[in-house]
Amino acid sequence: MVGTIIAALVGIFLAVPVFAVDGAKLLDQVDRNLSPESYESYRKIINVEPDGRKKEFTYYTVKKGREKVAGLFIAPASEKGRTTLRLGDNMWLYIPNVGKPVRITSLQSVVGGVFNNSDILSLDYAVEYNVEKVEEQGKEYLLHLKAKTRTVAYDRLRMWVMKDRSLPSRIECLTEAGMLVKTLHFKDIKDFGGGIVRPAVLETDSPLYKGYKSVMIFAKITKRDFRDEIFTLTFMPKMESLR
Amino acid sequence: MGTTVLRGCMIAALCVCRSVTDILSVVTKVFLYSGLGRNDKPGRVVEESDGRFDIVTVCLFFMVLCHVPILASPSFAEEYTFDVSEVEKKPYHIGGYIEFYPILFGLDKNSAMYKLNFYDRNMAGTTEQYNGNLQVDASLEKGISRAYMKTFTSYTDSWQTQTTKTHIFEGYLSVKPSSSFIVDAGKKTMNWGKGYAWNPAAFLDRPKDPNDPELSREGFIVGSIDYTRSFTGGALKTFSFTPVLVPVYSGVNDDLGEVDHVNLASKFYFLFQDTDIDVMFLTGGSRTTRYGMDFSRNITTNLEVHGEFSLINGYEQTYTDTAGTVSKRSYTAKNYLVGLRYLTKSDTTYIVEYYRNGTGYSTTEMRDFYSFTDRAYERYITTGSTDLLARALNLNQQGAYGRINPAVNYLYIRVMQKDPFDILYYTPAVTLIANIDDKSFSLTPEITYTGITNLELRLRTGIIAGTRGSEYGEKQNDYRIDFRARYYF
Numbered sequence: 228m229v230g231t232i233i234a235a236l237v238g239i240f241l242a243v244p245v246f247a248v249d250g251a252k253l254l255d256q257v258d259r260n261l262s263p264e265s266y267e268s269y270r271k272i273i274n275v276e277p278d279g280r281k282k283e284f285t286y287y288t289v290k291k292g293r294e295k296v297a298g299l300f301i302a303p304a305s306e307k308g309r310t311t312l313r314l315g316d317n318m319w320l321y322i323p324n325v326g327k328p329v330r331i332t333s334l335q336s337v338v339g340g341v342f343n344n345s346d347i348l349s350l351d352y353a354v355e356y357n358v359e360k361v362e363e364q365g366k367e368y369l370l371h372l373k374a375k376t377r378t379v380a381y382d383r384l385r386m387w388v389m390k391d392r393s394l395p396s397r398i399e400c401l402t403e404a405g406m407l408v409k410t411l412h413f414k415d416i417k418d419f420g421g422g423i424v425r426p427a428v429l430e431t432d433s434p435l436y437k438g439y440k441s442v443m444i445f446a447k448i449t450k451r452d453f454r455d456e457i458f459t460l461t462f463m464p465k466m467e468s469l470r
Numbered sequence: 471m472g473t474t475v476l477r478g479c480m481i482a483a484l485c486v487c488r489s490v491t492d493i494l495s496v497v498t499k500v501f502l503y504s505g506l507g508r509n510d511k512p513g514r515v516v517e518e519s520d521g522r523f524d525i526v527t528v529c530l531f532f533m534v535l536c537h538v539p540i541l542a543s544p545s546f547a548e549e550y551t552f553d554v555s556e557v558e559k560k561p562y563h564i565g566g567y568i569e570f571y572p573i574l575f576g577l578d579k580n581s582a583m584y585k586l587n588f589y590d591r592n593m594a595g596t597t598e599q600y601n602g603n604l605q606v607d608a609s610l611e612k613g614i615s616r617a618y619m620k621t622f623t624s625y626t627d628s629w630q631t632q633t634t635k636t637h638i639f640e641g642y643l644s645v646k647p648s649s650s651f652i653v654d655a656g657k658k659t660m661n662w663g664k665g666y667a668w669n670p671a672a673f674l675d676r677p678k679d680p681n682d683p684e685l686s687r688e689g690f691i692v693g694s695i696d697y698t699r700s701f702t703g704g705a706l707k708t709f710s711f712t713p714v715l716v717p718v719y720s721g722v723n724d725d726l727g728e729v730d731h732v733n734l735a736s737k738f739y740f741l742f743q744d745t746d747i748d749v750m751f752l753t754g755g756s757r758t759t760r761y762g763m764d765f766s767r768n769i770t771t772n773l774e775v776h777g778e779f780s781l782i783n784g785y786e787q788t789y790t791d792t793a794g795t796v797s798k799r800s801y802t803a804k805n806y807l808v809g810l811r812y813l814t815k816s817d818t819t820y821i822v823e824y825y826r827n828g829t830g831y832s833t834t835e836m837r838d839f840y841s842f843t844d845r846a847y848e849r850y851i852t853t854g855s856t857d858l859l860a861r862a863l864n865l866n867q868q869g870a871y872g873r874i875n876p877a878v879n880y881l882y883i884r885v886m887q888k889d890p891f892d893i894l895y896y897t898p899a900v901t902l903i904a905n906i907d908d909k910s911f912s913l914t915p916e917i918t919y920t921g922i923t924n925l926e927l928r929l930r931t932g933i934i935a936g937t938r939g940s941e942y943g944e945k946q947n948d949y950r951i952d953f954r955a956r957y958y959f
Binding site: 269270274276287301302304305314315317318322323326331332340345377436439442444446447454456458460462465468 | 772895
């Protein structure tokens with residue numbers, strides 16, 4: 228009898244071992260492993276066309292807390308001085324020639340290519356998504372995420388998370404109807420110093436842009452604190468002074 | 471004329487293609503979508519080649535020049551690399567753009583504006599204008615201070631003039647003791663308001679051209695402070711206060727209004743409940759006191775709405791009757807604008823704005839002005855006297871009739887399609903600016919290509935239409951074709 232109970236318990240644990248995994252905690256851990264709460268970083272965004280031609284952008288980003296992100300384009304010359312700001316669901320773009328910030332939406336793209344604004348000005352995943360379900364798939368967990376509100380760019384995400392590092396390896400972005408919009412591939416895990424070990428390359432492709440892909444390469448991620456007033460429309464034209 | 475436009479579009483598209491496959495693809499697609507493939511009179515496609523397309527030839531020549539290094543560009547197969555030394559910051563910056571910008575105007579010889587501007591000339595059906603522009607912006611940063619300057623040099627070669635002019639658009643010193651307190655002094659643009667095509671609450675800015683609303687404009691000499699506070703946890707997330715002092719003296723901002731006044735303007739900004747809200751005013755004597763407000767908000771992930779309102783106390787309007795009797799009246803003018811920006815799933819962007827210009831003229835008043843201009847022209851033809859024409863010209867140039875949009879009710883619609891036919895960096899667009907009251911309009915199709923780093927090519931045409939006596943029907947041109955090759959450095 229005791230043997231039967233033990234066997235049943237073992238069977239239950241083997242059948243659904245991920246019930247032991249707290250999805251929300253795992254998602255928080257993924258967020259913290261991808262970046263500190265407040266940091267500055269440099270990245271290069273590359274749009275690659277089917278024949279291999281490329282267009283590159285160099286982008287400086289600062290983030291504070293869970294929902295304040297701002298960015299400054301450093302190159303090429305045609306984009307230099309453009310800044311972007313995100314406060315929760317609110318996004319703005321400042322173009323030096325236009326001389327004032329204008330609101331943009333998360334589904335637009337300030338750089339063209341496959342990345343849209345919500346990819347470039349991404350917040351912590353836990354800010355925008357709830358974990359609906361966690362599955363175990365070999366060396367990875369599969370997190371099924373559902374957007375908390377309708378203002379989030381993708382209604383659902385499927386996130387594959389490496390068990391050993393609590394870092395994502397792949398994320399599929401889906402519409403409410405379950406249509407695949409794009410896939411994000413996390414590659415080349417690198418030590419950025421200060422305890423930050425994360426993928427240095429984020430590659431994306433989309434069935435909507437067959438043959439095209441966009442790549443984001445992180446060169447530097449450094450913990451840094453900022454005042455809240457950095458993340459305001461007034462400061463957007465002055466972002467260069469932060470570097 | 472449609473085939474002319476199409477031909478221009480094809481030339482532009484062809485010239486920026488960088489492979490035989492691209493060229494074939496674009497030719498096929500333009501051909502099929504244009505309906506030319508079904509044209510059973512192929513001769514019509516070329517019948518307008520009457521020698522007026524020198525400008526197109528120049529565009530072609532320039533674009534082919536641009537094309538040459540691209541043909542030789544290598545295939546990119548290397549691994550992605552990013553060296554941090556690429557982004558090292560320097561204390562100074564020099565950048566800007568240089569552009570080649572020829573324009574072909576198709577003249578409407580029966581229009582009031584043609585008669586006013588060309589009364590003593592016998593022009594051909596078209597006239598060309600070649601422009602070369604250089605915009606340079608430079609900055610120098612040291613500690614909490616930053617000096618900034620933007621200059622604009624333009625070369626124009628037309629039937630009327632061959633000139634080179636340089637303007638200092640901006641030049642100011644900025645001191646930033648903290649991220650929440652910034653002091654600026656010098657010539658700068660304020661760019662108030664949320665409208666895309668018009669900004670009735672931009673009290674300290676020169677008028678925007680709705681045909682090219684993103685162009686830089688010259689600023690005014692001001693002293694300003696930006697004070698900003700952020701808040702967490704409440705409905706109010708950000709508050710900013712921007713007081714501005716604007717001196718108006720002879721030689722200093724004297725085109726703003728009455729001289730010998732120091733004017734005060736202020737803007738209060740609130741990010742409240744995820745909505746941008748600005749409240750502003752201008753007072754001080756150079757212009758009558760005016761108040762304004764604007765808002766902007768994202769409703770969904772692909773829809774933004776905005777609005778703007780201003781009230782001008784004691785606005786003085788000069789107007790004429792058909793005989794050229796000039797009168798003045800003073801009233802409180804109310805201007806407002808509502809608009810939206812909507813992005814569809816297929817990456818089509820719609821910008822729609824309705825603008826009520828409370829300082830504008832009614833359809834009847836506009837018609838009276840055009841009738842007076844016609845009378846002045848008839849008088850010139852019959853008697854050789856230019857006195858009435860001079861009065862009409864003065865009303866047009868110095869008065870409000872010559873403003874970019876002098877009437878009351880306008881509609882602006884711009885539709886842009888990103889990456890059509892799955893080809894990145896091509897953005898065709900069409901813009902409609904309509905005078906709602908007299909049903910005249912300008913329609914501007916265009917195509918922009920940005921696939922080459924730091925180079926932007928734009929080909930567009932403007933079709934200007936309306937009945938006699940209507941605003942766009944009386945414009946000087948029936949159509950225009952322009953090409954802009956802009957290189958950023």
